[in-house]
Amino acid sequence: MSGGWTEGSALLVVILVGFLPTEIWRSLAILAGRRVEEGSALLHWVKAVATALLAAVVARLLFAPTGVLADMPLALRIGAVVGGVAAFMLVRRSIFAGVVAGEAILIAGSLMLGH
Known part of the structure; x- marks a missing residue:
């Protein structure tokens, strides 16, 4: 890394700026x-x-x-959302399945369109 940053200091910045503020709010929400x-x-x-x-x-x-x-054409974006929702419902309400299906549809459509 340039500018005197080490991997450890970059990781520390990610933890301090990205993880801790979110974790504080999550903890307060639990309480x-x-x-x-x-x-x-x-x-x-x-x-x-x-x-x-x-x-x-x-x-x-x-x-x-x-x-x-x-x-990407609007029809492809809508198709990805519909496919993602369908996968979500079919795979026991799995968010992971819905996201993967939507992404797969976008990638396949992009490849077919030559983007």
């Missing part, structure tokens, strides 16, 4: 979540907000993509 009753209005609200955020990210990737994804 706060212990006091929230299952089925409460607050829990329903949190689930609704999380679902809305995920839907917004997917919509952005579909209809206003950037980078290489912007070169």
Whole structure:
């Protein structure tokens, strides 16, 4: 690495800047979540907000993509989402299966289109 950075110092930066802030919020959420009753209005609200955020990210990737994804036709992007959701449902609601299926569809479509 250049600039006097060693692998150890780069790893330390990743841990301090990337991992710890996220882990602090996760720990606080666990502590706060212990006091929230299952089925409460607050829990329903949190689930609704999380679902809305995920839907917004997917919509952005579909209809206003950037980078290489912007070169892919809309039909291919929609097909990848549909295929990913289908794989998710077919493989016991596996997020991993859904992501892999969606990526495979995008890669196959990209290769077929010559991108």
